[in-house]
Amino acid sequence: MTDRRQFLQAGALAAGALALPRARAQGSNGARVVSTWDFGVGANQAAWAVLSGGGSALDAVEAGARWAESELCNPTVGRCGNPDRDGVLSLDASIMDGDGRCGSVAALTDILHPVSVARKVMENTPHVMLVGEGAQQFAVAQGFERQRLLTPAAEKAWRDWLKTAQYTREINVERRGRPGDSSNHDTLGMLAIDATGRLAGACTTSGMAWKLHGRVGDSPIIGAGLYVDNEVGGATASGVGEEMMRNAASFLVVELMRQGRSPAEACREAIARLVRKRPEASKTLQVCFLALDKHGQVGAYALHRGFVFAVCDKDRQDDLRDSASVYRSEQT
Template identity: 35%
Template sequence: MSNETWGAIATWRMAHDGVKKASQILQNKGSAADAVEELIKMVEAYPYYKSVGYGGLPNENGVVEMDAAFMDGDTLAQGAVAGIHNVFHAVSVARALSHEHYNSFRVGEGATQYAQLNGFEMRNMLTERAKKRWEKRRAEIADAKVKPYDGHDTVGAITLTPTGSMAAATSTSGLFMKRPGRVGDSPLSGSGFYVDSEIGGAAATGLGEDIMKGCLSYEIVRLMGTGRTPQQACDEAVYPFIEKLQRRYGQAGEFSLIAMDHAGHWGVATNVEFTFSVATTHQAPVILMAHPGPNQTTTIEPITQEWLDAYEKRIKAPIE
């Protein structure tokens, strides 16, 4: 479906520069796949983002294990990796795997070997800064000062071209101090991401173990397919599910979802303070803040310069 509208939306403030780059690609008639891959790669390459790619925080053994996925909304082709290590751009490996009819989801050593054999850039992904954080957290756990796990912030994104093609992708280093081999929702179709160019796409960030219980990304796309707007779909998928989790599982972790339909309309839902970046034909790239609102709705507002300044200071603060 051609609608002459382009768009890009991604989780967290950390994706804003990537959204700006994706916007340029889309305005210059680039593909949705190229736009979403380049968006994610910008986040993966920035060492001060501690939950994605280079500089991502390691598992309990001090190893950075990364998960990533890519989906083509035109063909529904998907590629994903989990537990991959020493690869600079996990999302690029996931995109390459989406071209394989078989063996399109690789894990652990198999994923890493595939990247090596196919010429992807290899790198030690544990930065000195991330190593210091790991050493500090290990000592704190030994002293019983903190719980071992820390929330993780997946970068997830959806892109739309003026000709109606869509793509989605995710990338994360996962839960800080996770057990080796742990995989969250990010590389799992329907949970961490889903996109269908005839309808729209969605992506998730937060506690994967809980997001997986609801297959929330697919549910949002399904609801958009019944005529809901992206915002209605996000609200209807996320907030009743949070209540269900609390009622039946006893608790619900922190998570947030973003969505965009094939016309470039977008929506979000969250149970925590959540920043995201969005740009469309009608909207210059902007960072917004979402909060859970009244009556299972979402409140969205611009972020302040004060918030931005504090964020930059926080992510670059020395590790003591």
């Protein structure tokens, strides 16, 4: 396991090696979308269907997140998500345009597409965030249908968990042959740049399984799980949301890019700050950052090995890449 000093010494080289080529700044060839985890490949393809037709980055990230919420069956994202310790499945989501407009919902129940509700919050209210019953009430008023989302498999998993009621946070599991087993990952985070050079991002998640009822993570918190600025770029996060909220993490990554860091360097420095602040805690939890700058350059960094991210543009529709990391966890 790499210690903090080794990490800080080696980080610049690792960050530089991770950087992806820049997309062309002009024309449809410059469009690009990136997403967290291996299920980001499917989400990217849904987003690319929008971008390749000349659509906006905002429409693209909404389409990608909607794919994850309905087509993906994963215990930490969307309709197949595991519930809290009271057996309630609640969903969180956010969306942000590069012009600063943003919307989010948290602890939303019985609504299939929280990311689209978040967009309605952004476009149809003077607010940024709605939560709980109020978010659901707003969704129904906007034409969204209430439906029971808790699947039989998730309910069974919850009842099995109740036998011991032990709450642990697992670092992502490694699939044989490559990291990225999506069985226990939380959060789809997406960032896109369209043919006009505009940026947007979205996050969607069901949060941690067996969380306290009412717990909200970083995904719907603008500046924690997601932040986008057309003048600079965007960043999104995955892992233990409390750490992203403590550090305003996605905002931090974007501000580091504003100061001249590449996306990979900005992600690495944000991770380094977390390690400096909480060195012992950092060895037992996962935190991951993914960033995209206004030129289309991509970078990522994680605390522990196993974080993968997907890249999609005119040259690649299903590119999955391993992120550099601080530690090689015993679990990976």
